[in-house]
Structure formats: C-alpha cells, structure tokens
Amino acid sequence: MNKAEIDWSVSQRQGGSALLIIILKTIIDLVKNIWPFAIAILLTGKSNRSDKLEWFLILFSFIVLVRSLLEFYFFRFQIIKDELVIHKGVFTKKIIVLPLEKIIAVHIDQTWLHQLLSSAKVSFDSAGSIKTEVVIDAIPLTKAESLRQFITESKPLPGIEESKTKVQPYVQPIISLSANDILKLCISANHIEGLFILIAFGLSVVYNISEATGKETTGLLSWVYERIDTNTVSGILFLGFALLLVSITVSIILVLLRYSNFRIVRSEKGFSIRSGLINTKEKLVPFRKIQYLSWKANWLREKMGIFLLHFHAAGTLEIKERMEVKVPVTQKRFITEILKDYHDLLPVKELKPLRVDKAYITRNILLRGILPSVVFFIFFWFNISWTASWFFLLIPYAAFTGWLFWKKFRLWAIPEALQIKKGIFGIEKSILIWNKIQSVQYSQSIFQRRKKLATLKLFTAGGVVNIPYIMHEEAMKIYNNALFKIESENKPWM
C-alpha cells in the first residue's frame, strides 16, 4: 500500500481483520463477565447438562457475532480539518472529535493476533484531562504507521521551536537486549512479586468459582495441606522449595513476556519503545513530555549493573500510566544515550555533594521505629502478652534503614540541572532540569526547626522530587534558585 495514496479525509472503516479481532475481544469481554455464571449453570443439575451446554453455546455465539458485526459496522474514522473524527456506537451513537494539535502521543500495539493478521491497534493520547477513548482496534500495520506519520507530521508540536540543526534519527536502535541481558534480568527479577501475582491469581479463581457455584472450594487447598506434613523439616523444606520454584518460574515468564524483542529507537520527536513476546507494544514517548528521569536497582541488580529506567512524563494519570515504561538498562552507555535528549549526567566527581543531615536517622528511629513498635506492642499485648515485645525489633531496623538512607543520599546541582542518588537496600538515581519544576514547597516540622533543617519538594508535571532533612540554608538556596531559574528563563517546560 502506498502511504501517500491514503486520503484520511474520507471516512474509513477498520480493516477486514478487525472483525476477527473484534470477535475475539467480544468473546474475551463476555467470558470475563459471565464465566462464573456459565460454570454455575453447568454445575447445577445433572439431568440435562448437555442440553444446557448446547443452548448456552448457541446463545453465546449469537451474541458474540451480532455484537461484533454491529461494532465493526458502526465504527468509522476520518481526519477533517485537522481533527480526528471517530463515529462509533450502536444504540448510543458517539462522535469523538480530537483536534490533531491536542494529540500528544500515538501508540501502535500488536497482540499475537494482530501480528498474525499484519494489523495493529492504534490509540491516541490527548492533552485534555478526560479519559482517552480514542482507540482504533485494528487497521493494517502499514496504514497504522501511515496514520501515525500523518498525525505527527501534520501538527506543529507546541512549545518546541524548530531546530535548525536536526538530529539525524538513529538507524540502529539505541537499546536492544541480547539473550544474555534477558537472562540477567530473569535472574535478578523480583521473585517475591512473581509469587504474590500467582497467589492473587489463584485466590481470585477460587473465589469466583466459589461465588458462582455456591460451593466450598477450600477442598483442594485442604487436600494439598493434608498431604504436606508441615510439622516435619522435610515438609517445610518441600513447601519452601516448591514456592521458590514456582515464584522463580512465574517471574522468569513475566520477564520474558515483558522484555523479549525490547528495543528503543530515537526519532526526531521522541523515543519509540517496542516490547513484548506475545503482545507487542510500541509506545512513543515525546521528548517534551519527559519531566525527569530516574533509574533504580534492587541490591542484586545493583551488583549486576542492571537498572530500570523510568520516564516521568507529564499528563493525566491515565497518560502517565500508558507512558510508564520501565527500560531495562543492562549497560551503562544506555543511560548516557537516553539522557542525551534530556540532560547529560552531571560531573559528580567535580561537584561537592549535598547530604542529608544525620538527624534523619533519629527521625527514622522515632517515627518508623519507636512509635509503631510501642503502638503495636500495646495493641497486641492483650492477646499475645510478652511475645508482642518482638515488635521492638522495628527500632534497630528503622535505625539501620535510616543510616543506609543517610549514607547513600547525595545531591549535586549545576545551574541547569540537579542529580540525586538515594536508596536503602537498592539504589535510585534521578536527574531533573530546573526548568521542568512547576512549584516548590519548603517544609519544617518542630523537630526540624530545632535542628535548623528543612525538607524540600520539587513538584513537576511528572511527579515529585523529595529532598529531605537538609540544612535550612541549603534548602533556601535550592528553593530560591529553583524559582529564579523558572521565572528568569523563558524555556517551555513541555
């Protein structure tokens, strides 16, 4: 298909493949909503179960087909006078008009079915605060790319001056993960998270079946419990080993699903991020939307030199979630490459760092150690008597975590940007250009007033940067400097 031939002003239907995708979507929607009832119908009464099943399948197929056909038939889209117009809805007609200038990102996503049919889902993020409803379920991939190109090229991006020396787009992706990188990510993944996901999924299935059938479904759990003798060491070891194995498997699967085929390509307007093994997702994060960047690692990943980089983008919560991309940084040069379009890393060795005051440890012991342990001790003392004194272990834990935070925290600032390093067991680094700040808050508690300390919050459209327990004079310097930079320079923040 020749991209230039497409006349977007003419009303368009989704591609033929869309019907298949809509049918699948409808099936999934219906199954999600009615599967407990379906099980209930099939499980109750033994006499005419096959009749019930036949009727259920006929009715289900009929509903799916009619709903999908109507949805497909009534969905049309076109671009009229710099506005994307979408007509949809069967009983409630809906016309969505989205000015092209309001579109801040165009996403192209491909599930396995889309890949099979060479089509793609196109969705649009707008600058408005309302929930984005503009989604085209399936059009041919070439057409989707053409539509994205048409939209991004037809509108000038507000707040960005046309650069005379345009950066040539990279032919090679700036980040792509090798098998070795994926293996590293699998090893260092949060396996506890994988276990919790599995437990939550299992419990929700058990709960749904129980709700639908009205029967006790704890039988299976009891059966498993009875067979594992938790009183013996071997039983406990077996249970622990099984849980460990399951959680590692789940987290490895999650990493493979999320990061297979992962690559980032730099275009003129932003980062194009593609990822996913079965469901391929492609997101465009415009440079101007990025408010600040942070990258973090847990203890193991820090040792292995792997970080997860986070774009803190401006926009509504929904847009932020859609742009939430955790970029696995397996090589140090990846960070330098990504930061090129925001701000280079600060020369920290040449700068004097600002540190959190030692009083932070005392505060941590008071608020996160002594206070909760005393409350828990009093609350549980009536039930478990002196065993509740175990809660006092929170005090050394709070002291240790407070000390770790104090030890790791560093802030470096130059006239253009500031960089922060912090963490407790892991590490998190972030970089923020002064100009991206929206407002500044200076706070002092009674304890801080006595110690001449203060906490600063730098609010950006992508999140908050917190600078706790620094000297009052330093806090005021940062506060005044932030305001001075925002007010004296006429640089757009987005």
Next chain:
Amino acid sequence: MNFLNEQLQPGQIPDAMQINWQPVEKNYLKVLRLQWLIVSTVILIVAVVLIALIAEFRKLPQLLLITAAWLCVILFYFFIQEKSFRHLAYAVREHDILYRHGWIVQHMIACPFNRIQHCSADMGPLDRRYKLSSLTIFTAGASGADLRIAGLKESDAQNLREFIMHKIKTDEQSGN
C-alpha cells in the same frame, strides 16, 4: 543575536525569606472555629449513638474514657487550629505567589506565574456568612502542587484571580 549569560552573585537571587507576608482575614478564624464546632458536634453525636446502641459503652469507666477521648481530640484540634491560623499568610511578588500554612509542620509553597494553568475563587456556606473566599491556583504539577489560599476577602480573591489571569496572559504575549 548576542547571547548573554551574566553571572549572578548569590545575593542577587531573590530570597523568599525576605518577604512581607500578608496575613489572611481575621474573620477566617471565626470560620475555622465554626468548622471546629461542627466537627466536634458530629464526633459527639457519633459517640452518643454508639453509647446508645452498645450496652458495654454505658458503663461508667467506658463513659469516662469516651468523654476524655472526645475532649482530648477536640481540644487538640482547637489548639492546632488556633496556632496554625497565626501562620497563615500569602505574598504576591512580581513573578510568583507564595503561601505559608501549618504549625506542627510549617509549609511554604511558591508557584511561579508562568507555571499556572488556571485559577478559581470559591466560597463555602461558612465563607459566605463572613464574605470570604478561597483562591485555588492550579499548576500542571503532580498531586500537592496546587495552591489553595483560604480566608481571603471576597473582593481580594476576585482581584487576585483577575490579576493572575491577566498576568499569565500578558506574560504569554510578551514571551516572559
């Protein structure tokens, strides 16, 4: 075009500590006290209903405990409110607006005019009684970045809103 990048000495950057703060209207303390009275009454009603419904609470020690707890809460609330009111103030500078509030934790938030998206002035039923209004300034910042100045005279809030909107408009036009 000549590119200028003159060095500024630390003393040349405006200091937010050297500000003549403008306190909010004294009548706002009356509004706060009325709010305190309403909240205290609601807590009392809830406590009375619980005592009426639960026989266990009607014994003398429990009654004394509930009364003491109620008194502690409302007196602490009253004390904090009175202290906080003295700290409530705002300041309008050439390029930004500042607001300070809180007593246990004192906050000072600054919002530059060139980051303001829009602002609104609103009045609650208690505010109307004393002809007061609150000015809310919205930025694109994350939760907590917006600024709400309560206890302004109705006309002051309107004027301030007009001033800010005019300021945003003229700054945009002049490119400042």
